[in-house]
Amino acid sequence: RHMTGEKWHSRARRYESELQSCGLEVAPVEFSDYHPLKSITVTDSKSRRGARKGSTSSSSSSSSSVAPDPLSSMLDGTDPLSMFAAASASESPPTLSQSRKRREKEDEVGVDFEPWSSKRGEILARFTTTEKLSINLFMGSEKGKAPSLASSAVSEKVRTRLEELDDLEEGSQRELLNLSQQDYVNRIEELNQSLKEAWASDQKVKALKIVIQCSKLLSDTAVIQFYPSKFVLITDILDTFGRLVYERIWSMCSDPRPLPDSFTADEVNDTAKETCLNWFFKIASIRELIPRLYVEVALLKCNRFLTKCGIQETVPRLTAMIRGIGDPLVAVYARAYLCRVRLASRTYFLSTLSHWLPSFTEISTAPLAFFPLLGWSALLLNSVMWAFRAEFIATRATDFIGMIKDCDEAGFPQHLLFGSLGRSLACADPPEAERLPILNEAWKVITKVRSPQDYINCAEIWVEFTCRHFTKREVNTVLSDIIKHMTPDRAFEDAYPQLQSVIRKILTYFHDFSVLFSMERFLPFMDMFQKDSVRVGVCLSIMDVFIKHQQEPTRDPVILNALLHVCKTMHDSVNALTLEDEKRSLALLINGFIRMVSFGRDFEQQLSFCVEARATFCNLEPVLVQLIHTVNQLAMETRRVMRGSHSRKTAAFVRACAAYSFITIPSLTSIFSRLNLYLLSGQVALANQCLSQADAFLKAAVSVLPEVPRSISIEGKLRSSEGFLLDFINNFLSALLVVPDHPEAGVLFLVRGLLNMVQDYTWEDNSDAKVHVYISALPLLAAMSQESYLYSIPKVDSNETLYGGDPKFLAEINKLCETLIGQVLDHLKTLGRDESIHRQGSLAFSLFGCLLAHGDLRNNKLNQLAVNLWNLSHKQGYCNTRTSVRTLEFIKHQAQQPDMVHLSDVLHRLTLQSRT
C-alpha cells in the first residue's frame, strides 16, 4: 500500500443542526428526586418537636451555603503539623475562654471533672521552677542500734519491724540541698523505683517507709511555684503504693476463685482481712499528720476488704483530719488528693468544701464577706476564683474586687488575684452596669505592677474582658498602657507569647479591619514584635483572620496600607531557607488579600495597585500569577462595562493591562505557568480587540515551547511533562481558530509556527506525542475550512471573514492536512515491529476517528484510507471490541442523515475481527 500523497477534503459542517440532532433531551428533575449534583438541603430537625436525639436520619447531614475553599482550608490547620503548631501556640498562654468554656460544657454534660491523667501533664508542664530545691530524707535503716529495754519479751519479727519504723521516724536524717528541678524529679523517681523494688522483694515495711518519706516532702512549701508539680510526682508514688497494697490483699482472696469486682467484705477471707487490718494499724501509728493522712488516703480503697461502708465512713474523718494542717496550700492539696482518690465525685467535692469553709451555701448567697476574717484569704480567694464556675464569679465580680482590695499584699500579690478574676471574666459576663467600674478597678491595680513580666501576664488576661465588652477606644487605651510598660529596657523581648496572645484576643473580637486599624496604638503595638519569626507569626494570624472574616472587597486606604505592610513583612521573611510549603501558605494569604482589594470602577487605581503589589511581592511566584489574573480580570471587567466597545481611553487602558501581563509573565520560573498565562492573556487581549498584543502573547507562547523540559518537578517528584504539554497544545489549538492571520505574515502563520515547534521539539524516545499533536491539528484545520466557524469573538474578524472561504486559503489548509496525514502514516510504518504493534493499532484508530469525524469520505481516496486504517487497527486484534462496535453503530446512525448516505457504503467495507 502506498499511502503518501493522500488528498484531504474537509467535511462541511452545520454546527447548529448537528447540535440539535445530538443534543440529549432535557428531563426536568422534581424537587424530591435524587440527583447527585443537586445541592443538599437541610431541614432543621431541631425545630421539630419530639425528634429523637441521636437519630440516624439523614436530616443531620449538614451543608453550608458557602462551599468551602479547599485551598484556604489548609489554613485551618488540616495538615497535622500546623495543627500541632496551632495547638502549642494556643496552649502557652492558653486561650482561657476556650479551655474554660470547654470545661464548663463538659460539666453541663455531666462529666464532672477532667480526667486526672490530662490534668496531671498540664500541671507538670506549667509549674516549674529554676530555684534550688531541697529534700529531707530519712535514709536507710541503721542496724545495730541499742536494743530496747523490752528485749526479752518482744518477738524477733515484731522487734525488727518496730526498729524499722523507728528508723523511719527518728532515723538518720539527710538533707539534700541545692537540687535543680530535674535533680529533684530524678530523686523522686529513684524513690518510686526503690518502692517498687522493695515491694517486689517483700520488704513491705521498707516500702511503707519510702511512702512516708515521700509524703513528708509535701509539707515543705519552700518553692511554692513548684509545689503543684511536686504534688503530682509524689501522689503518683502514693497511687502506686495504694495499688500495690490493694492488689496484694486482693490476690490473697483469689483462692479458690478470684473475687468479683463487686465483692463485699463478707467474701474476703480472714487472712486477707488480718493483713489489711495490719496495714491500717501500722498507718494509724505514723507520727506526723501529713504522711499519716496521705498514706491513709492512698489505702482508702482497701477499706472495702473490711467493711461494707468503710470508705464512706472513713472519708468524712479524713476530711476533718485535714483541718489540722495549718498551711492552707498543703491543706488544699491534701484535699485535692482525697477528692481524686475518692473517684472525684462532685457531690463529694462540695462536701469537702463545706468542711473547709463554714458553709458552702452561705458563699453562694452571702456577699462573701467573711473571707477577710480568715487568715489566708488571698490564697483562698484565688483558689475560689480558679475553681468556681466562671458565671458564679462573674455575677459577683464587684464583691470579689472589694475583697481583693482588702487583701494583704504581703501574702499574695494582688495582681495575681486580678489575674484569676480576669480569667473568669474572660468567659462569663458580669452585669452590664458593673463592667466599666470593674475594668477601671482592675486596670488601676494592673498598671501599677512594676515587673514587666508580672504586668504582662495579668494584662494579657484582661485584654479579653476589654475586647469582649468595650469598644476600640478602651482597647486602644489598654494597648497604649501595654506599650508603655513593655517598651522600657526592651521588656517585650521576654513577653512575646503574651503579646501574641493579646493580638489573638483582639483579632477574636474585632473582625472589622477598618475599626482595628483605626486604633492608633495597634500598629505601634505591632512594632514591639521585633523578632522576625514572631513578627511573621503575628502577621500570619492577622491575615488569616482578615481572609476569614472580610466579606466585602475593600478600598479603605487605612486597611490597604496596613495590610500591605503586614503582607510585605510576610513576604520579606522569605529567604533561601524558606520551605516550599511555607511559601505556599504565605502566598495563599497574600493572594487572599489581593483578591479582597477592589477600587470599584476606578480601574486605573486598581492597576496601579497591582503594579505596586508586583514590586512588593516579587519573590512569591503564586502572588505574581494572581496579579496577572487580577489584571486580566480587570481588562475583562472593563470590556463588560464598555459592553464590548472600547473608547479610546479604555482601549488604551486594556492595552496597558496587556502590557502589564506581558512584562510580568517572563519573570515566572514555572514554564507551564508562563505558557498558560501567555495563552490566557492572549485570549483576553483578543477579546479586547488588541490584535497585535494577542499576536505577541501567542507568539511568545510558541517561542517558549522548546524550553519545556521533558520532565518537571511536581510536589517534589520528577514527572514527565508530556501530558501537560499535550494538554496545553490542544488548548492552544482550539484558541487558534479565532485568531486572525497577521496581514504581514503568511497564511496560518501561527498554526505553522506551532507545528514547526512541535516537529523540532525533542520528544521522549518511543513517544507518539508528536503524532498525537498532528492528529489533533486536523480537527482545527477542518474547522477553519468551514464557511462559518464554530465560535468567534465579537468585534474581531477571524479568518472566516478575512478570507471568506477563498479557494486558495482552503487549498493551503488541505495541503497542510495532507502533509500532517503523511507524517502520521510515516510514523505508523515505523511502528510495524512487534513491541510497538499495539501503539500502531491505537494510533491508526485515532486517525480513523479523525477522518470519520472531520474528513469528507465521499472522496474515494480518503474513503479508502479510512478503510485501510480501520483494517490496520484491527489487524492485530488489539483494539477494544466495544469501541469498535460503538463506532460501527455511530457510522450506521450517521449514514441515516440525508447527506451522509455514502457512509453506509463505508460501513460495508469495515469488518469487525474478533481477537481469535
Place this chain on the structure above:
Amino acid sequence: MSASLDIRLKRANKVYHEGEVLAGVVAIVSKEAVQHQGITLTMEGIVNLQLSSKSVGVFEAFYNSVKPIQLITSNIEVVKQGKVPGGKTEIPFEFPLHTKGNKVLYETYHGVFVNIQYTLRCDMKRSLLAKDLSKTCEFMVHCLPQKAKLQPTPVDFTITPETLQNVRERSLLPKFLIRGHLDATNCVITKPLTGELVVESSDVAIKSIELQLVRVETCGCAEGYARDATEIQNIQIAEGDVCHSLPIPIYMVFPRLFTCPTLETINFKVEFEVNVVIVLHDEHLITENFPLKLCRA
C-alpha cells in the same frame, strides 16, 4: 536434708479467749523422710516484770528483776519417736485454754516494764548428728468482754495560761485559749479515742498539736514498788498554725499489743494516759493530761 518446722494456728488473727481451744497444725516440710526422737508442743503464758533503773538503781535492776509469773503452761507430745515421711506433713493439735486454780489469763501486752506474752513452741528432738528443730509462735489472748454496760464520760477542757500548773514564769507566757473535749476517757480498746480541739486564739503561732499515749506501769516487789510512765506513741493531729475557731478532730487508734485493758493485780498495774501536747512556735510546750480507763466491750 533440710526440714522445716512451722506452727499454723487456725485463726488468722491468732486471738483467743480464756476457755477457748487453741487449735492448729504443726507443719513439717522436707524433701526426704525425717528421723526424729519425738515432737513436742509447749504452750506457756508468762508475765515478765522488770524494775526500772530509775526506781531501784542500775545494779538492782539487772539482778533484782522480779520473778516471772506463770499464767498457764501445758506440754504435749504430738508425735512419738519415729519418722516423718518426705513431703509436707501436717499434724493437728488442740490446747484447751483453761487456767489452774484462781489464776486469770491477762490480756497480751507488750510494755516496757511489764510484758504479758503467750507462746506456743514446737520442738523436734533429733539424734546427735542432726540439730534439733524448734519453732516458736506467739498467740494473743484477749480478755472476755466486760459485762457491765459502759457509760461514756465526756471530758471538756479549756487551756489558758492560767490553767497551767508547773509554770516557772507565768508572766512570760503568751496568751492563748484552747478549748476542746474528749468524747470519753473510759475507752473501748477497739474503738479510737475521739474528741475535738479548737484553737480559739493564740498570740504565738501554733507549731504542732500532738496526742501522746502514755503507759503507766507499776511493779511491786519486796522492796516496795516502782511506777513508771513511758510513751507508747505520739500522734500529731495538727501541723503548723491551724485556722482559729475551726475544730480539729482528736483521733487516735489504740495500737495492738502495746495497749491492753487497764489492769490491776497484786503484783503489778498497767494503766494508760493521754497527753494533749501543744507546741508553740516559740518552743513553749503545753501539756494537758487525761488518765484513761481502757476496757474490752
